Amino acid sequence: MESGDGRGAEVNWAAIRQDFPALATLARGKPLAYLDNAATSQKPAAVIERMRRYWVEENANVHRGVHYRSQLATAAYEGTRVKVQRFLNANSVNEIVFTKGCTEAINLVAHGLAAKGIIRSGSSVLVSTLEHHSNIVPWQLVAERVGAHVLPIPVSDAGELDLDAYRAMFQSAEVAVVAVGHVSNALGTINPVKEIARVAQEQGALVVVDGAQAGPHIAIDVQDLGADFYTLSCHKMYAPTGVGVLYGKLALLNSLPPYQGGGDMIRTVSFDGSTFADSPARFEAGTPNIAGVVGLGETIDYLTCLAGGPVDSRESLVEAMAAVAKREDELYNRTRAEIADIPGINVYGDVPHKASVLSFTTDWAHPHDIGTVLDSHGVAVRTGHHCCQPLMTRYAIAATVRASLSFYNDEADISAFGKAMHVAREMFK
Amino acid sequence: MNPELRDLYQDVILSHSKRPHNFGKLEDATQTSHGYNPLCGDNIRVFVKRVGDRLESVTFEGTGCAISTASASIMTDMMRGLTVAEAETLVEEFKSLVTAGTVADSFEDSDASALAGVHEYPVRIKCATLAWNAIAAAIHGKNETTTE
Numbered sequence: 001m002e003s004g005d006g007r008g009a010e011v012n013w014a015a016i017r018q019d020f021p022a023l024a025t026l027a028r029g030k031p032l033a034y035l036d037n038a039a040t041s042q043k044p045a046a047v048i049e050r051m052r053r054y055w056v057e058e059n060a061n062v063h064r065g066v067h068y069r070s071q072l073a074t075a076a077y078e079g080t081r082v083k084v085q086r087f088l089n090a091n092s093v094n095e096i097v098f099t100k101g102c103t104e105a106i107n108l109v110a111h112g113l114a115a116k117g118i119i120r121s122g123s124s125v126l127v128s129t130l131e132h133h134s135n136i137v138p139w140q141l142v143a144e145r146v147g148a149h150v151l152p153i154p155v156s157d158a159g160e161l162d163l164d165a166y167r168a169m170f171q172s173a174e175v176a177v178v179a180v181g182h183v184s185n186a187l188g189t190i191n192p193v194k195e196i197a198r199v200a201q202e203q204g205a206l207v208v209v210d211g212a213q214a215g216p217h218i219a220i221d222v223q224d225l226g227a228d229f230y231t232l233s234c235h236k237m238y239a240p241t242g243v244g245v246l247y248g249k250l251a252l253l254n255s256l257p258p259y260q261g262g263g264d265m266i267r268t269v270s271f272d273g274s275t276f277a278d279s280p281a282r283f284e285a286g287t288p289n290i291a292g293v294v295g296l297g298e299t300i301d302y303l304t305c306l307a308g309g310p311v312d313s314r315e316s317l318v319e320a321m322a323a324v325a326k327r328e329d330e331l332y333n334r335t336r337a338e339i340a341d342i343p344g345i346n347v348y349g350d351v352p353h354k355a356s357v358l359s360f361t362t363d364w365a366h367p368h369d370i371g372t373v374l375d376s377h378g379v380a381v382r383t384g385h386h387c388c389q390p391l392m393t394r395y396a397i398a399a400t401v402r403a404s405l406s407f408y409n410d411e412a413d414i415s416a417f418g419k420a421m422h423v424a425r426e427m428f429k
Numbered sequence: 430m431n432p433e434l435r436d437l438y439q440d441v442i443l444s445h446s447k448r449p450h451n452f453g454k455l456e457d458a459t460q461t462s463h464g465y466n467p468l469c470g471d472n473i474r475v476f477v478k479r480v481g482d483r484l485e486s487v488t489f490e491g492t493g494c495a496i497s498t499a500s501a502s503i504m505t506d507m508m509r510g511l512t513v514a515e516a517e518t519l520v521e522e523f524k525s526l527v528t529a530g531t532v533a534d535s536f537e538d539s540d541a542s543a544l545a546g547v548h549e550y551p552v553r554i555k556c557a558t559l560a561w562n563a564i565a566a567a568i569h570g571k572n573e574t575t576t577e
Contacts, residue, residue, distance in 0.1 A: 028433075365494075365495065366469070366471075366492075366493065366494035366495060367469075367494075368469045368494040368496075368553070368556065369438075369494050369495045369496070372434070372437065372550065372553065373434060373438075376431055376433060376434040377431075383469075384468060384469060384470070385470060392470070397470075398469065398470025398471075398472065398492065399469060399470045427438055427443065428443070428447075428495065
């Protein structure tokens with residue numbers, strides 16, 4: 001994580017909370033305490049308003065009209081690509097591909113690497129036991145097609161990847177790709193992706209980092225990490241649903257075959273055969289989610305300016321994300337403390353270096369019952385396997401309760417959570 | 430505690446979930462079925478000993494939330510001694526109970542009526558019906574059932 005200069009202390013978080021109109025609503029007649037941010041985040045008013053303005057003032061198709069509105073829409077759409085380049089510190093704007101989500105981005109890479117023969121019969125894709133199903137199943141699908149293997153990097157009891165075991169896997173397998181999450185959605189643990197990438201590349205393997213859960217918490221620098229591919233789930237980082245990002249090193253992207261065929265991705269089309277545009281157009285067949293991408297651009301501006309720095313500045317973004325990390329660490333510790341006096345609570349992934357995700361089971365109630373009690377108090381958490389069944393199997397549990405915090409959560413949210421947890425304990429003990 | 434929550438987690442439900450009846454494997458079962466709810470990870474197995482047309486004994490084992498465990502416990506109590514046709518009717522009546530809150534005569538004064546509150550919680554209906562779907566599957570000789 002990149003460090004800031006302590007500017008986080010100056011941020012008025014109570015005022016920032018006011019930027020999110022959803023947080024002022026009720027849930028089951030109670031003030032909403034939204035602690036399901038790892039599933040999706042609420043949206044700033046500025047983003048909602050920017051999308052409304054797009055629909056009213058700019059809506060037209062992109063990349064093809066000579067008319068006024070099409071130029072406005074194209075400028076807004078392509079303007080976001082530049083913002084994402086800065087957000088990820090990518091080398092070129094052409095390394096940024098918009099997808100409909102993080103899942104599609106991973107599928108695109110898996111498909112492309114198999115079609116190009118990088119993932120081939122007898123080769124292996126290493127994923128980790130911590131992975132979300134969306135960073136397991138796409139690899140299984142292509143592996144099955146070409147006769148490759150998908151092997152899990154083991155995870156410790158504490159929720160950290162076993163790097164010794166990881167290094168050893170290169171001795172016994174022909175590793176084509178290593179695909180790991182930056183931040184675990186189920187536990188919040190932050191994986192040492194820079195070291196993972198270094199080892200993989202030494203061994204000639206490509207590295208795909210699933211950044212779905214990192215985007216809202218960490219200033220990401222794809223060049224520093226050394227990732228060959230990096231993916232974002234934008235709705236988890238305060239942008240609209242239906243937008244994902246695939247970053248890839250430019251030469252690699254341009255070496256992959258298209259994922260889908262259609263409009264916007266071609267150079268020439270004839271019945272003798274078609275030729276394809278370079279990245280990013282090559283991977284953006286059809287009319288994209290223009291409004292969503294425009295909303296993403298506004299979200300990146302919002303995050304960049306969160307700690308008071310100027311817009312369009314990487315330094316400002318890095319400072320803002322450092323302030324976010326500091327704030328979320330405090331909220332996590334406060335939430336953890338709120339249930340510390342309740343007996344029989346087992347926290348998973350309770351390591352120092354983690355994002356603000358509190359994942360736990362209890363000895364006295366099933367996570368779903370706790371989820372229902374919390375819900376009746378207006379507290380939104382996720383209960384279940386979090387699309388991480390291999391991880392649940394690893395810990396021999398069916399499900400956890402997951403409270404995932406954002407910088408916009410406050411003392412009242414955490415108190416509501418604590419109070420509802422004590423009610424649940426009284427009910428089920 | 431708010432009344433809706435109290436309605437869902439009545440004492441009779443909590444009591445069944447903490448100390449389920451007929452819990453354990455039935456060694457001389459003639460039929461068995463596995464019920465799995467992928468959403469929650471509720472995972473139970475229902476055992477039936479059928480003699481002629483009657484369900485002589487019904488037990489279950491497994492893990493799940495309070496609603497699925499209580500519902501399984503109540504189901505095993507109610508099914509014992511019924512004919513296959515009666516059991517099938519009861520399963521359908523139970524589904525109406527938890528999806529629409531309709532209390533059939535069979536459930537008057539029974540612990541099952543305490544599960545009527547589930548119909549206010551659509552995401553929990555599958556928890557309540559799991560064991561009932563499992564016994565229906567067992568009766569029909571299917572050994573797997575899921576909520577999906």
